[in-house]
Amino acid sequence: MAVPSDLIVSVSGIRGIVGAGLTAEATARFAAAYGSTVAGKRVILSRDGRPSGEMLRHAVMSGLLGAGCTVEDIGIAPTPTCGFAVRQSNAAGAIQITASHNPAPWNGLKMFGPDGSVLPAGAGQIIRALYETGDFARSAWDGIGSVSVPPDVSADHARAVLDTISVAAVAGQRFRVFLDANAGAGGPLGTRLLADLGCDVIQYGCEPTGQFAHEPEPIPANLTEVAPWVQQHECALGFVLDPDSDRLALIDETGTCVSExxxxxxxxxxxxxxxxxxxxxxxxxxxxxxxxxxxxxxxxxxxxxxxxxxxxxxxxxxxxxxxxxxxxxxxxxxxxxxxPFIGMASILxxxxxxxxxxxxxxxELPKYAMLKTKFTVSRERLPGALAALEARWPDAEINRIDGLRLDGADWWLHVRGSNTEPVVRVIAEAPTAERSEQLCREAGAVVTGG
The missing domain is CATH 3.40.120.10 (Alpha-D-Glucose-1,6-Bisphosphate, subunit A, domain 3)
Structure with missing residues (x-):
């Protein structure tokens, strides 16, 4: 069975529009493929707050149970809490149902290994192959797995974060902070953690309903209405989470969005x-x-x-x-x-x-300006384009671990081909926006032959 063309498959899971590329059938099949790699063992299951997660939860359970797995369903939880739960309970892995920062129609599966990290590429490729061939474990009637609901792990996650810092030092400042969870999974844990740090928390979208108040990616363009509230509420700073709470954006006390x-x-x-x-x-x-x-x-x-x-x-x-x-x-x-929770605690x-x-x-951080661009370039042309870039900046330090990265005295360029479309992504960083723009423009001319 081929992967649907509108289903995005990465090294750590799948993602698509619910009801189109991402269906209950495809979800159950991927879960069964994953379950075959941990057959008969315990697997953590969680989801972000998107309403479609409830339907997909049943599909994932079906696939895992059919592979004989014992499913521990921790409900709506941040992605890092899912990983934390794997480590804490010595589970064989986990599936988090989330589309991360994608818009509301999307959802997906993110898969974890026994160390609580997202699956590396090799393991992800094995699961994809099992999905495509259908050659995965199918338990007999007396070998089907079971489902349980373990004790709440979020309190342990919060405690682990608090144990890394001086709570008294932060609590002594009595910070007022703004928390925008945008109806994602991190609202309850974020609120709890900040309260434990002695903060007065101004909450926005901290109930995990999945009904986003603004576009889910926490970038400045999506926070224009939210950012002024930090200053209006006289907060020391604002924290913004994405729907599955593995990214942390910041707003300063003047209501200005800070680069991620x-x-x-x-x-x-x-x-x-x-x-x-x-x-x-x-x-x-x-x-x-x-x-x-x-x-x-x-x-x-x-x-x-x-x-x-x-x-x-x-x-x-x-x-x-x-x-x-x-x-x-x-x-x-x-x-x-x-x-993001250790990020919050560290910054406070x-x-x-x-x-x-x-x-x-x-x-007081070092000053740089970053620009991200992309150019249409065929896969066949890419090797020659990268070689031409090296020739264009012969004095730069070269790194080919991932595409091509060139480092100058106070600037860098990273050029890498997309895995899903015929484009090259060009990212530049330099002390000024003008220099970053120049670097991207010149690199684009080289890779496109312009």
Whole structure:
């Protein structure tokens, strides 16, 4: 059976429009394929707040039970809580029903391994092959799995985060903070965590109904109505979550949206004060993190793009923190998943230590401007285009781990082909927006032959 053309398959799961590419049949089949790789073992199941998640929950259960799995259904929960639950309960893996930051018509499955991290590419390819062939386990009547509802794990997740910081130091500042969960899965845990930190929490969309108040991706363009409320409520800062709560966006006390790239940089700055050690980010994440790590005298590494790739390199280097520039902080003390809750606690702890307005902490980070563009380029042309880029900037440091990354003295370019369409993504970062625009324009001319 071929994967439907409108069903997106990645190394860690599937995603599509509910009722079109993503149907109950396709969902149950993917769950059965996954269940075949952990047949007879315990699997955590959770979902974000999207209303379609209830239908898909039954489809996933059907696939897992048919493979003989014991399903522990933790209900609506953030993606990092799902990963945390796997580690805490020594489960064989997990499926989170979510479409992350995609619009409301979408949903999907994100799959986890026994260490609580999203599946790496190799494991994901095995499951896709099982889905396509249908050669997966089918239990007899007396071998079908079972379902249970374990004790609430969110309190343990919150406690694990709180154990990494000085709660008294944060609580002593009595911060008023704004939390926009946009009706996603992270509202209850985010509210609990911030209250435990002694914060006065102004809540917006903190009930996980899945009825989004604004577009779900937490980028400045989607927060124009929300951002002013931070200043209007006299908050020290605002936190914004995506629907499955693995990304953290920030709004300063003036109501100004802060680049998502700053989330990880601020968390890295605080973490390296606690413990010096290696830092890992992906190829397309801001150099702010490298500058912060270098200033602290710590090793710094870059992986290929993708959460599983970041986690793999974090393990290899014994990193103390890592993540991605989309607002994703990964702290191995909590789990191997992007976790906004450790991000919140770290940033509030940094504010408590520095006793400075949040906008000042952001202003003190290294200054860079990033631009993301894409150009239509055939797969056949891509190798020659990358070679031409190397020739265009012969003095740049070259990295071919993931497409091509060129590093200059104070700038970088990352050029990589799309896995799903004939385009090349070009990302540039430099001290000024004008320089980033110039780099993208020049790179685009090279790769398109213009």
């Amino acid at each position: 790239e700053a989330t990880l940089a601020l968390a890295v700055k605080y973490r390296l004060r606690q413990q010096r050690g290696p830092v890992v980010v992906n190829m397309s994440t801001s150099r702010m993190n490298e500058d912060v790590a270098t200033a602290a005298g710590c090793p710094f590494y870059r992986s290929a793009v993708g959460e599983a790739n970041v986690v793999g390199l974090m393990r290899d280097t014994n990193a103390v923190i890592g993540g991605e520039g989309n607002g994703g902080v990964i702290d191995p003390r909590i789990g191997w998943v992007r976790d 702890s940094l504010m408590a230590e520095e006793k400075k307005p949040f906008s000042q902490l952001v202003a």
